[in-house]
Each structure stands twice: as structure tokens, then as C-alpha cells.
Amino acid sequence: MPEKARVGVLISGRGSNMAALLYASRLGDCPYEIVLVAANDPQAPGLKLAAGEGIATFGLSHLGMKRAAFDAIITAELERAGVTHVALAGYMRLLSPEFVAHWQGRCLNIHPSLLPKHKGLHTHQAVLDAGETETGCTIHIVTPELDDGPILGQARIAVLPRDTPETLATRVQYAEHQLYPRVLADFVTANTRPEALLARVRELALALPAAAEKRSHGSPGFYVEGGKFFAYFTDNHHGDGITALLLKVSGLDEAAMLIEQDDSRYFRPKYFGPAGWVGIKLTDGPDWAAIEAMMAAAWRLCAPKRLAMLPI
Template identity: 55%
Template sequence: MNRKRVAILISGRGSNMSALIEAAKAPDFPAEIVGVLSNRAAAPGLEIAAANGIATASLAQSKFLSREMFEDTMTQLLEGWEVDFVCLAGFMRILGEDFVNRWMGRLINIHPSLLPAYKGLHTHERALADGVAEHGCTVHFVTPGLDEGPAILQARIPVLPGDTPETLATRLLVEEHRIYPEALRLLATGTARL
């Protein structure tokens, strides 16, 4: 089996990154995680990736004169790893149009809402404030518009009486960890296409 080469972009602990790494350990999984890149050198996810024998790198955008230079350097690094696909897993930077277009159809993200509802930040707080009956998460293709790309997979959970943003986030994370590897499988096998 010709496994697709995947890099993951993180900014923090990388719990979705860990779910992808674990899934890729299965011999029949159609992708392998070859690199993890963070925009924060202190991101705990880098240690987890290194402990799993995966190449890691960190690049601080503040060290570059422009976002374009930062993203060009990211692309060079990703090309050096010869990646087929890029997965965003809590990467807390909005990517520029050039970078997104360069990786179009090969760049996916997981977002903690049922897109197109609640694009951007604070999704759990906003869902609770609106009194919705269900909440969820979406794995989607990244396009230049924020959280606007077509969905690959979604998962739904009920909003329970007494839910807080924290309890909602905790329950939703279980679903994120389930559907992100499945979405990557669909992408790597060519079942999901932009």
C-alpha cells in the first residue's frame, strides 16, 4: 500500500494530532504522519510527536518580516518532508490566501462546531448562548474564507441541561478524535475530494 505522507500543524497540546498519530499506527491506515510543525516552540504536542519518532519543527511568525515569508518557509519545510496532505490540529493562525491556494484540496482542518454555524472562536460559548439542542464538530477542506470550506465529515452531540463550555468541549473532543482520522482516511484514499 502506498501510504500518503501527512504533516500536522499545531499550536498547543495537539490532542487531535495524537488521535491522527494513533490511527496512522494501524498497518492498514492509508496515511503516515511524517512531520509536525508548530508556530509555538513550547507546544506540548511537539514532545508527543518526537516521542512517536515523528520529525518536528517550530517556526515563530514573529521572527519573520511578513506573514508571506513565514508561510513560504512553512511550505518549504512541508515540501522538504514531501507531504501529500496537511492537517490543521489546533493551529491558531489564520493562513493567508497564497498558502491555502498552494495546498488547496490537500489541506484540512477540524472545527468545533457544525459548520456553517459558529465559524471562528468561542464556539461552545456561542452554541450555549443560543440555546441550541445539539452541537458538534466538522472536518472540512480549508479554503481562503475562514471555516468556509466544504465539510468532509461531521459529528453531533446533544447539548445537555447544565452543560458549560468546558463540559461541552470535553464531550465533543471524543467525537473530534473519532472523525478526524476517518476524514484523513477518506482524503488519503481519494474518497473525499475537493
């Protein structure tokens, strides 16, 4: 089981979206855990809720502090808790460029409109004033621009004839509580999903001289033009439930040595093992530097002599 992502949640008030993330994290298949809830108001009700659930909390008023200095304190607390990803959940404070840069690509925000429409505050009144027939909520990656950044997910609700900003806010919040845990779970596992792992394997394999790709044995295979296959990517091939890279090695002895050294990572692949191949599981924090070196060695074993001596 891959190690769970460690999420820090930033709030300013009662933290209803934080609670939705927290309770979703208790499900057995959830790929993240909440390790810290921090607020820019030490009296934020959400801090009490989180503490009651056994989650570490941190509260500090930002009043009288420069934005960068306050954010540096928050970052230090997140780092101390070993946070890998940050989720903003009703955090009513603009972030400093330094904070955004530090957590670039690892910080999400939820906004109560269908972005790019109605950025900023008073979104529900803006929806009604515009006469729109639907609204909703958006999860996006945080960038320096307010309520900007790549959109990861949206949920839509109808605007009813008698709606007010308050009734819209209530229904949008229901949608938020459904959307945020799912999007966060997808986000923290993005680099470990089969399509992402295949993309990384493909990048490494095709960077080698005269390397090409075609399907073989039902899987994407990588070979040297004029030579042989040196690598395969497999995902649940033959129903084994494993996402892995299969690499050609020098022989059965090398394969046995690798498996003996770490049988949680290396394995003897079905049908390939007797021919001097080893499998490397990819779903539990791959060591890509080691994989790159092993792939280069596999390429040399399979390349024709005119290529095998090339520096790579």
C-alpha cells in the same frame, strides 16, 4: 499495497487531534502516515509528544514575521518532508492566500462546531447562548475563507442542561478524535476508490469518437458504435479482489510483452486473456497518460474502418 499518503500536521498547542491522527496511522490498514508535525510555537507541548513518538518536528514562532513569509517557511518544511496532504489540528493562526493556494485541495481543518454555524472562536459559548440542543465538530477542506470550504464529515453530540463551555469542549473533543482519522483516511484515498477510478476511466473512454457505455459481462463496458468493445472496468470481478481496466490489445504477444515488462501492473484477465486482452491494475498510482494512449489504441482496434482512421 498503494503507497501511503504523507501527512504533515500543523498545531499550536498540545496537539490532541494530532495525537489521534498519529495513533490511528499506526493501524495496519491506515492509508496515511504522519511525517512531520510543525507548530507556530516552538514550545507547543504537541511537538514533544510527536518527537517522543519518532516523528520529525519543526517549531518556529510567527511573532514579528509577515504572514506570507512565515507560511513560506512552513511550506518549505512540509515540502522537504515530502508531505502530500496537510491536516490542521488546533492551528491557531490564519493562513496566507499563498499557503492556501499552494495546498489547494490537499489541506483539511477541524472546527469545534457544526459548520456553517459558529465560525471562528468561542464556539461553545455561542452554542449555549443560542440555546441549541446539539453541537459537534466538522472536518472541511481549507479555502481562503475562515472555517469555510466543502464539508467532508461531521459528528454530533447533545447539549445537556447543565453544560458549560468547558464540558462541551471536552465532549466535542472526544468526537473530534473519532472523526478526524476516519475522514482523513477517506480523503487521502478518494482518488483511488473504485467509484473515482471508474469516473476517470469513463471520462477517457467516452472522449473517444462514437464511444458509448453499457454493462457487459457484469461490468461497465465501453464500445464503439457500430464496432466492438474496447475496454471494461472491473472491481473484484469474479472475486479476484482487483480493481482494473481491461483493454483490447493487438494480440497475445502484446499482452505477454506488457505482463513480462511489469507483472505488478499488467495481468492476464480471466476469460478475456485468450482473446487478446490485458488487465491494468488501477489502485497503485495509475499512469493515466499511458492508459489514455493504450485506450486510444484499443479503440482503433475495435472501431469500424470508417472511424478507425479518424485522428484522436
